[in-house]
Amino acid sequence: MEALEANRQLATLLRQDFAIDQIEASSEEDLLRMLVDHLDFLIDKRMEWLLSLMYRMDIDEAKVQAALLPTATEPANIGLARLIIERQKRRIYTKQHYRPEDLGKEWEW
Numbered sequence: 001m002e003a004l005e006a007n008r009q010l011a012t013l014l015r016q017d018f019a020i021d022q023i024e025a026s027s028e029e030d031l032l033r034m035l036v037d038h039l040d041f042l043i044d045k046r047m048e049w050l051l052s053l054m055y056r057m058d059i060d061e062a063k064v065q066a067a068l069l070p071t072a073t074e075p076a077n078i079g080l081a082r083l084i085i086e087r088q089k090r091r092i093y094t095k096q097h098y099r100p101e102d103l104g105k106e107w108e109w
Helices: 001-019 028-045 047-056 061-067 076-097
Strands: none
Touching: 001 028, 001 076, 028 047, 028 076, 047 061, 047 076, 061 076
């Protein structure tokens, strides 16, 4: 049950960040496959936007550059998809385990 909830949260983040409507909360492999297909399009048509998004997602620039090298061990869309999913999983973990303390009424906006 926990894996299903994690995949649901991961699918939600991917939907938000990449505006992909057809991503469903299935297995992580299915999410990876769907993201790989979408990244293939983005690399071909909207590379600058993709790199900007990855910067905003706080994905390590050196890892992105390594994934884009012609000598990388796997195609760029697969390497970037793995980096994105890894980062989003860390983001979910952080949100679940580190909640900010309530600062009181005077700090509400």
